[in-house]
Amino acid sequence: MDAEKLLMEDTLFQFIDRIRPLISNELWANILLNVTKNELLVLLLLYRQEDVTMSQVAQYLRVPLNTATGIISRMEKQTLLSRERNEDDKRVVTIRLSASGRNQIRQILTTFRQYGQKVLSELTSEETALIFTIIEKVISVMQKEQFQAMNSPAQTIRKIIIE
Template sequence: MSDLNKLLDLIFDNIRPILFPEEIINLDLTLSKTELLMMIMLDRYGEITMSQMAEYSNIPMSTATGIVDRLVKLGYMKRNRSEADRRIVVIALSEMGEKLVSELKKQISEYVTMIDQALTDEEKSLLFNLFIKISQLFREKSMGAAPAEQPPALTKIKID
């Protein structure tokens, strides 16, 4: 068996518990991973526009709108008018959304702590460097665009 096939077998045999650690992240969630990522983004940046949400999530505006509509209806997000420009609608987490994201971050923190305690300093350094290298590789390959470190800036249109 080639080294590539061995690597693929290793990945496929072990990816689920690494990416979806139900034993660790035991929140009773009916939300999709995209919905959770959007909520985490809102937690990180506060208020953002639908355009920023769609661009950050790399999904069409119609899909982002549908997801936000669902999360607003469930009570996890809220829509507000921008203080800078009342014509612009921004999305933010509701109190219920903030609570859910806080619990999710707590669970993830416990998962990371478990990993941290299991690895030596040398292994942690190697893991970190490999993660950065793999992330950069995927970023370069993914549509030639780097992921946004922050939501895209609002474009101001001068109206006469």
């Protein structure tokens, strides 16, 4: 590993070590530790759109329908959401947040909003603008990287966890 990579890694670990004690046990015990990335994305999707079909979930997550079905099944077992079959077309399944799921996502959003407001209240308008400019650049770099990966001939192997 070259010196630049080591410096970047060291900086990242220093940041994590500094921020770790600042996050409360309640936040660590939050649902974020009990859900996968895709499950969190489904919670956010349902929070914003009320109800969606299984096909919409699969499309949003960019996964096959059978993978989306597995994700939804696990979340249903956790009582985070419910599924209902359409009366007219039994093939169509509608997904909705349960009261528990809605409460969980509201708690997550409230916590992040509070942290965000505290941080922004300590920054000048110039610093705030700079942060958003940097975030846009980070997103741009990640999009370019994703585009290059999608257009490269190399194939990747994905692990699918079956429960």
